[in-house]
Amino acid sequence: MNNRPHDAPALRVALLDWYDASGRTLPWRIRPEDRASGVVANPYAVWLSEIMLQQTTVPHATPYWEKFLAEFPTVETLADAPRDRVLTLWAGLGYYARARNLHKCAQIIRDEHDGVFPGSEAALLKLPGIGPYTAAAIAAICYGEATNVVDGNVERVISRLRAVQTPLPPAKAEINALAGEIASPERPADYAQAIMDLGATICRPKNPDCEACPWQAHCAAYTAGNMTDYPKKLPKKKLPTRYGAVFYLTDGEALLLARRPDKGLLGAMMELPGTPWLVVAPDAADWLSLAPAKLNWEEAGIVEHVFTHFRLFLTVYRAQSELPEGIHAPLHDLKDFALPSVMVKAAMVGKA
Numbered sequence: 001m002n003n004r005p006h007d008a009p010a011l012r013v014a015l016l017d018w019y020d021a022s023g024r025t026l027p028w029r030i031r032p033e034d035r036a037s038g039v040v041a042n043p044y045a046v047w048l049s050e051i052m053l054q055q056t057t058v059p060h061a062t063p064y065w066e067k068f069l070a071e072f073p074t075v076e077t078l079a080d081a082p083r084d085r086v087l088t089l090w091a092g093l094g095y096y097a098r099a100r101n102l103h104k105c106a107q108i109i110r111d112e113h114d115g116v117f118p119g120s121e122a123a124l125l126k127l128p129g130i131g132p133y134t135a136a137a138i139a140a141i142c143y144g145e146a147t148n149v150v151d152g153n154v155e156r157v158i159s160r161l162r163a164v165q166t167p168l169p170p171a172k173a174e175i176n177a178l179a180g181e182i183a184s185p186e187r188p189a190d191y192a193q194a195i196m197d198l199g200a201t202i203c204r205p206k207n208p209d210c211e212a213c214p215w216q217a218h219c220a221a222y223t224a225g226n227m228t229d230y231p232k233k234l235p236k237k238k239l240p241t242r243y244g245a246v247f248y249l250t251d252g253e254a255l256l257l258a259r260r261p262d263k264g265l266l267g268a269m270m271e272l273p274g275t276p277w278l279v280v281a282p283d284a285a286d287w288l289s290l291a292p293a294k295l296n297w298e299e300a301g302i303v304e305h306v307f308t309h310f311r312l313f314l315t316v317y318r319a320q321s322e323l324p325e326g327i328h329a330p331l332h333d334l335k336d337f338a339l340p341s342v343m344v345k346a347a348m349v350g351k352a
């Protein structure tokens with residue numbers, strides 16, 4: 001039996017009133033007053049923002065969004081760009097599969113949809129890099145479809161509002177259903193953005209600002225005074241560790257780089273030439289046997305980097321000599337090469 005409070009209409013009204021007065025103004029967003037006077041969202045700009053905001057905060061993603069829009073003002077210009085240019089502009093945002101899928105998706109929209117984004121959640125879901133959350137968000141924001149938009153922020157808000165006892169991730173379906181009971185069929189675009197804003201700015205992970213929250217009177221966790229006990233989570237597994245080495249080889253003008261294989265972690269990005277990443281660190285002599293040239297290598301330092309599924313320790317070796325064949329990146333223009341953050345860190349250690 002469903003014995004939840006029948007408060008969905010009141011929750012909708014409270015959230016939308018709060019959003020009308022206090023929602024964030026973001027460069028890709030249409031404010032309610034503009035939407036009411038007929039301004040419509042640009043699906044390309046919204047799609048770019050939603051892909052960039054997966055696993056990334058608004059302040060970090062916004063300059064990237066601006067750079068992309070300036071260089072690729074339309075989905076066709078993005079589709080026509082060399083993939084390497086897309087990866088280079090993306091460098092530093094992380095989760096590089098997003099950039100490869102972004103480019104692939106743009107090409108599909110150019111080639112199979114006449115350059116127009118499909119106008120429904122179901123059709124959007126078929127495109128690479130667009131999962132349930134992103135499809136629901138674009139369909140609601142750009143096409144007014146009454147979808148149920150649930151990301152990590154919304155999961156947190158709903159689990160507190162309803163004091164969901166099931167831990168995440170198993171609680172996902174339960175939280176989706178609870179969120180769906182509240183989502184607004186009348187103002188889907190504003191509601192989607194409102195609940196995202198509530199999670200991002202008020203119902204924050206550590207210090208929820210319950211005094212400013214439009215849902216305070218309805219919130220089970222607030223009533224019990226245990227807001228930060230939610231969402232419940234399964235105990236975290238300790239991240240496994242991997243070890244590797246990279247080789248910072250320069251002739252004083254340029255740096256030797258290599259390209260990672262297309263598939264897999266950091267696929268198609270640039271890197272300092274290096275070794276495989278292993279569970280147990282071998283001796284230095286074993287690392288050096290894999291160097292791109294037999295030289296007098298000096299150990300420059302160790303870089304630590306945390307990926308989603310493991311922690312990596314990379315020993316950086318450096319040497320100066322004539323460069324062997326490969327990608328020679330001018331030292332002053334490294335930003336024009338698609339180096340992921342871990343390799344930028346390694347290059348800084350090598351250069352120091």
Ligand code: SF4
Pocket residue numbers: 157160161202203204208209210213214215216217219220221222227
């Ligand atoms: S009252 Fe507090 S815990 Fe409850 S939804 Fe609002 S901000 Fe989150």
